[in-house]
Amino acid sequence: MSIQREMRSVEKGNRSPPRSPERIGLGSVYSPAAALCLAHGWVLSLAERIRPSFPVPEQTMSTSANIGPWRRRFTVEEYNHLAEQGFFDEDDRVELIHGEIVKMTPIGTEHASHVDKVVAKLREITSTRAIVRVQSPIQLGTFSEPEPDVSLLKPRDDFYRHAHPTGEDVLLVVEVADTSLEYDREHKIPLYAEHGVPVVWLVDLRARRVESFERPIDGEYTLHRKPTATDTLVVPDLEELTITAGELLISG
Template sequence: MAQRYRFGIEEFERLFQGVTGVELLDGEVYQMSPIGPKHALVVARLVKRLTEALGNQALVWPQNPVRLPPGSEPQPDIALLKPKDYWEALPSAEDILLLVEVSESSLDCDRNVKLPLYARSGIPEVWILDLSENRLHVFRHPKEGLYTEHRILLPGEEAEPLHFPGVRIPWLTLSAW
């Protein structure tokens, strides 16, 4: 009988060091979707807007890994982190204020694999930007592995990060990005 093998974070980092385009999710290695021009531009503009809006209140961490023990090292498109030095170790759940996933071809994985993982890890807020439907999904308040709040923002509405009341990030139509 065939048996699946689950990786731990340290083993994943050792075996896949230097390998691009993979992430560890619940002990399994996933090949990430290629980043297209629309996805790349939206991430770049969101990074710029978040950096301008938050200044030194948070570290904007684009397309870099975060550690979610015991068996996950995802690479969200953007993470807002508590402002501190991450020289010695990758950020973990207690460092994360907000995660953003930009979904062009990865919506199924972002919603059904990553989102539950983030909720189980206690990430307080996750935004999933669905490029195909032009919707921003805001998930907040994880409890027992689920997010208890889900809002859908339409173009023209503003997103306000949970940890930064009063900071408003306009959500525009894709053509306006």
């Protein structure tokens, strides 16, 4: 069914418009039709997603018993074009993971305070040796543009003004996780490994510990450590600048 016929069906009462204010659940994606509906002020839930009305290249499709035969993956270029066209509000927290536009979990006080502490410690130890970025995009291939909580980048005079950093530009990624813990483990950390991010620190707020994923080889981290509070963490290329795992956690 074409987008136009779907919209006429809604107008005639044969389909209910998507509910508001929920945009999309974790792991949901915007199809081209969803983007059109979003422009009309509609919000699509996963179950109400509309199939694209045009042929989609085979490499951009996958199947799922839950959502039907069409699943359109967006490229980074298309994703950024949607943002430029105003399909997302300023307050929308979304990122592109493997071609899917994923709604990020809300930031609570515990999460925000730990991000601030990580940033403060990294800036303290790196000075001008690296650029510390907070919840900003990095481009990983054609289909992914995640926004890690903290990323440590190789220094550049233009501060990546003309293009987002890629995996080759990243020294370290830090993800602070509470409700998003499983998603970070199963999707984002493997994605960082695929694109050669040398180290990921996962600040697990549930267990009150830090995990370190290191040495990506053939798209997988070959070293997974769970250091104690007094154990040292090291950033490749900045080995002389060290920090203990406990310094990334707020006591009390």
